Amino acid sequence: MRKTALSEEILLQVEKPARYIGNEVNSVVKDREDVAVRFAMCFPDVYEIGMSHLGIQILYSMFNSWEDVWCERVYSPWTDLDQIMRKQHIPLFGLESQEPVKEMDFLGITLQYEMCYTNILQILDLAQIPLLATERGEDMPIVIGGGPCTYNPEPIADFFDLFYIGEGETQYRRLLDWYVENRENGGSRQDFLRGAAQIPGIYVPQFYEELYHEDGTIEGRRKLYEELPDVVRKEIVTDVSDTYYPLRPVVPFIKVTQDRVVLEIQRGCIRGCRFCQAGQIYRPVRERHVDILKRYAVEMLQSTGHEEISLSSLSSSDYSQLNELLEFLIEECGQKHINISLPSLRIDAFSLDVMRKVQDVKKSSLTFAPEAGSQRLRDVINKGLTEEVILRGAALAFEGGWTRVKLYFMLGLPTETEEDIKGIGELSNKIAATFFETVPKDKRVNGKVQIVTSTSFFIPKPFTPFQWAPMCTKEEFLEKAYQTKKGIMEQLNQKSIKYNWHEADVSVLEGVFARGDRRVAKVILEAYRRGCLFDSWSEYYKNDVWIQCFEDCGVDIGFYTTRERSDDEIFPWDFIDCGVTRQFLLREWKKAQAGVVSPNCQEQCQGCGAGTFECGICPTAS
Amino acid sequence: MKIRIKFSKYGTMKYIGHLDMMRFFQKAIRRAGIDVKYSEGFSPHQIMSFAAPLGIGMESKGEYMDIEVCSMTSTQDMKEALARVMVEGVDIISVSVLPDNAKNAMASVAAASYLLQRKEGDYPVNDLAEKLQAFLALEAIPYTKETKKSVVELNLKEGIYELAADGSNAIRMMVNASSSGNIKPGMVMEAFCSFAGVEIPAGSYQIIKLETYTENAHKFVPLDAV
Numbered sequence: 131m132r133k134t135a136l137s138e139e140i141l142l143q144v145e146k147p148a149r150y151i152g153n154e155v156n157s158v159v160k161d162r163e164d165v166a167v168r169f170a171m172c173f174p175d176v177y178e179i180g181m182s183h184l185g186i187q188i189l190y191s192m193f194n195s196w197e198d199v200w201c202e203r204v205y206s207p208w209t210d211l212d213q214i215m216r217k218q219h220i221p222l223f224g225l226e227s228q229e230p231v232k233e234m235d236f237l238g239i240t241l242q243y244e245m246c247y248t249n250i251l252q253i254l255d256l257a258q259i260p261l262l263a264t265e266r267g268e269d270m271p272i273v274i275g276g277g278p279c280t281y282n283p284e285p286i287a288d289f290f291d292l293f294y295i296g297e298g299e300t301q302y303r304r305l306l307d308w309y310v311e312n313r314e315n316g317g318s319r320q321d322f323l324r325g326a327a328q329i330p331g332i333y334v335p336q337f338y339e340e341l342y343h344e345d346g347t348i349e350g351r352r353k354l355y356e357e358l359p360d361v362v363r364k365e366i367v368t369d370v371s372d373t374y375y376p377l378r379p380v381v382p383f384i385k386v387t388q389d390r391v392v393l394e395i396q397r398g399c400i401r402g403c404r405f406c407q408a409g410q411i412y413r414p415v416r417e418r419h420v421d422i423l424k425r426y427a428v429e430m431l432q433s434t435g436h437e438e439i440s441l442s443s444l445s446s447s448d449y450s451q452l453n454e455l456l457e458f459l460i461e462e463c464g465q466k467h468i469n470i471s472l473p474s475l476r477i478d479a480f481s482l483d484v485m486r487k488v489q490d491v492k493k494s495s496l497t498f499a500p501e502a503g504s505q506r507l508r509d510v511i512n513k514g515l516t517e518e519v520i521l522r523g524a525a526l527a528f529e530g531g532w533t534r535v536k537l538y539f540m541l542g543l544p545t546e547t548e549e550d551i552k553g554i555g556e557l558s559n560k561i562a563a564t565f566f567e568t569v570p571k572d573k574r575v576n577g578k579v580q581i582v583t584s585t586s587f588f589i590p591k592p593f594t595p596f597q598w599a600p601m602c603t604k605e606e607f608l609e610k611a612y613q614t615k616k617g618i619m620e621q622l623n624q625k626s627i628k629y630n631w632h633e634a635d636v637s638v639l640e641g642v643f644a645r646g647d648r649r650v651a652k653v654i655l656e657a658y659r660r661g662c663l664f665d666s667w668s669e670y671y672k673n674d675v676w677i678q679c680f681e682d683c684g685v686d687i688g689f690y691t692t693r694e695r696s697d698d699e700i701f702p703w704d705f706i707d708c709g710v711t712r713q714f715l716l717r718e719w720k721k722a723q724a725g726v727v728s729p730n731c732q733e734q735c736q737g738c739g740a741g742t743f744e745c746g747i748c749p750t751a752s
Numbered sequence: 753m754k755i756r757i758k759f760s761k762y763g764t765m766k767y768i769g770h771l772d773m774m775r776f777f778q779k780a781i782r783r784a785g786i787d788v789k790y791s792e793g794f795s796p797h798q799i800m801s802f803a804a805p806l807g808i809g810m811e812s813k814g815e816y817m818d819i820e821v822c823s824m825t826s827t828q829d830m831k832e833a834l835a836r837v838m839v840e841g842v843d844i845i846s847v848s849v850l851p852d853n854a855k856n857a858m859a860s861v862a863a864a865s866y867l868l869q870r871k872e873g874d875y876p877v878n879d880l881a882e883k884l885q886a887f888l889a890l891e892a893i894p895y896t897k898e899t900k901k902s903v904v905e906l907n908l909k910e911g912i913y914e915l916a917a918d919g920s921n922a923i924r925m926m927v928n929a930s931s932s933g934n935i936k937p938g939m940v941m942e943a944f945c946s947f948a949g950v951e952i953p954a955g956s957y958q959i960i961k962l963e964t965y966t967e968n969a970h971k972f973v974p975l976d977a978v
């Protein structure tokens with residue numbers, strides 16, 4: 131019978147014990163004697179969030195499809211269990227075997243957002259693995275980081291033995307083979323790391339040193355061994371129709387955030403919104419063949435029994451076979467009583483027609499993400515959405531019976547003025563007015579329209595044209611939110627508009643981590659020691675502690691956030707090659723300041739550099 | 753067609769709560785390809801009824817669930833199809849067709865039998881069998897049920913149909929499990945402890961539900977015997 135790492139007493143004491151027992155449908159249990167490599171795959175957040183992540187499911191099924199590898203899942207123990215494990219010295223365990231992570235060969239941690247950084251330390255700490263890579267002994271697992279945050283791994287470089295930059299499907303086999311070979315040859319941990327550094331996409335931070343100018347900016351990097359690469363190029367799957375896909379994803383017992391079959395229809399995005407990191411680092415856009423997706427959908431619904439399916443991609447409306455795929459799903463799912471949850475589509479006649487078929491119009495809402503309040507600023511950020519398109523889409527939707535609209539904007543974008551902020555209220559108002567113009571009084575369901583306008587604060591991210599941009603201070607952010615609120619209150623239809631804004635404190639911290647360097651690591655370590663954990667959960671976020679830690683560690687927040695950067699400043703992440711070149715980004719940064727838009731990949735190739743991967747939408751594709 | 757499914761729940765599955773078990777079965781029924789009937793409306797759901805919720809931490813050899821199907825080949829086929837999509841800790845024991853006028857599982861429940869198995873060692877009671885007999889022979893068995901909202905004085909006597917030792921490390925009981933007079937085995941143990949003047953922590957024994965009964969012609973019969 132299955133054993134549990136935690137005693138019955140503990141399991142009956144903690145919230146949601148199902149987070150810790152494994153045994154879910156489609157989870158993979160192997161015999162430890164039959165495998166050569168044991169891999170713990172971790173999402174450093176609570177189970178319900180981690181289990182909803184597609185990337186982990188992809189890698190989990192890929193690893194377990196290899197006979198000699200056993201991959202298990204690990205998530206952050208929630209705060210109640212965290213306390214108990216510390217008190218009783220219970221080592222963190224893999225869900226499948228219920229055996230300690232420290233006995234495994236690898237611990238892979240996916241880094242999806244910066245605010246999980248203290249959770250990385252919790253995972254290591256509870257696993258009883260030294261927090262600093264250089265302090266790990268021969269018998270400790272190799273700790274690997276992956277995911278979008280590895281495009282600037284420097285703030286957390288001290289905690290990882292290696293980073294895998296790019297898509298996991300391509301080089302893991304080679305990395306594990308080298309691991310086994312090295313072990314059979316009696317090689318050491320250092321031997322393994324040196325060999326690993328030769329594998330494309332693999333970065334071993336402890337073999338490099340960051341050098342600084344007197345003013346604190348980066349002078350360059352020194353490497354420990356001659357043979358090490360100077361640049362690490364991201365890994366990419368060139369044909370996404372011919373790769374691993376989790377056809378039997380793990381089905382959780384408890385309700386998780388993404389409790390459904392997820393079909394990834396494409397990777398990358400054709401649009402180059404200048405604030406958006408995903409739009410750059412996942413270039414070029416690569417579509418998955420619609421016939422494959424149809425087959426996946428049927429198989430995955432069968433293997434999981436899920437009652438819902440959704441599509442995943444950065445911009446689903448741009449998928450060329452969307453029409454065919456949705457028609458197929460509506461037909462297939464209708465018969466089987468399966469719900470289709472639509473991604474946010476561009477609002478037009480086609481998408482409204484689809485939405486009407488799969489959602490209850492009365493309950494669903496429309497989403498627009500203009501991101502900026504004026505056309506001028508939308509040109510700066512290269513967001514192709516115009517007011518005319520939004521109002522036309524809204525009118526069409528109101529005629530069709532929709533009454534709820536969600537609008538997303540960003541505050542603090544480069545060149546933003548008071549006029550741009552005013553534009554947020556004005557646009558919200560115009561949408562409300564459109565409702566009253568299009569829908570005659572007697573046809574108004576409960577008489578009104580509901581507009582929810584949300585703003586987040588702009589955070590400059592590496593590998594975007596805005597990587598040079600100064601970020602606002604917390605005070606500036608709050609002032610902008612206040613102005614937005616005021617602007618909305620002045621509108622004629624203000625009663626129909628609800629305004630939400632993000633926390634400013636946490637945005638500032640995210641800004642530091644996003645463009646931080648190795649000197650930030652000690653602050654993260656110190657904050658963790660002083661009890662910071664689950665920083666992405668507002669009820670656990672301790673801003674005072676963080677601010678004190680920056681002060682005590684002598685690290686200046688403004689240096690990373692509000693400082694002006696010169697065109698030729700060396701950035702901590704410059705040694706990574708994500709395809710998109712620095713020249714291209716700089717060109718886009720200049721065009722942004724001049725308010726000039728760039729066509730998207732579909733319209734006209736911009737020669738961004740990702741064409742060197744010779745795949746997807748690029749003219750260089752074979 | 754109404755179908756009654758009997759299953760067991762044990763091992764790590766005892767940590768899965770009632771609502772999550774329902775979700776588990778909804779997905780399992782889809783994986784098994786059963787032609788289950790759905791409700792009407794915009795988000796239709798499977799027509800499904802559980803006999804009685806089993807608390808987290810308890811095991812069972814006699815759980816019941818009713819579903820309605822549009823078509824089926826045989827109960828044997830359905831049993832096998834379901835068995836193929838289970839996880840460790842849930843076994844399908846039987847599948848039977850109910851008469852069309854049968855009450856649903858939840859409304860049918862009258863009694864349940866339990867085994868309270870010590871996890872380690874014997875019960876700390878001398879002459880366990882005699883003591884239990886004497887306890888059951890009491891005129892009244894008072895029990896104070898405290899909830900967040902109220903305090904109710906109950907007499908458990910009426911609802912305890914059987915109570916006996918099974919060796920020195922296990923106790924068997926059969927109690928009222930109907931919606932009106934449901935008695936939890938822990939309540940009986942509490943009352944017994946104060947009667948015998950001993951302390952037996954609730955975590956020191958495993959509660960295993962053995963069977964769920966309905967009343968048929970003044971006799972208790974298992975739920976799948978209708």
Ligand code: SF4
Nearest residue numbers: 399401403406409444
């Ligand atoms: S549409 Fe713009 S914001 Fe969205 S993923 Fe593409 S580039 Fe990023």
Ligand code: SF4
Nearest residue numbers: 731735736738741748
């Ligand atoms: S090379 Fe051209 S088509 Fe390819 S991603 Fe870059 S801009 Fe788009």
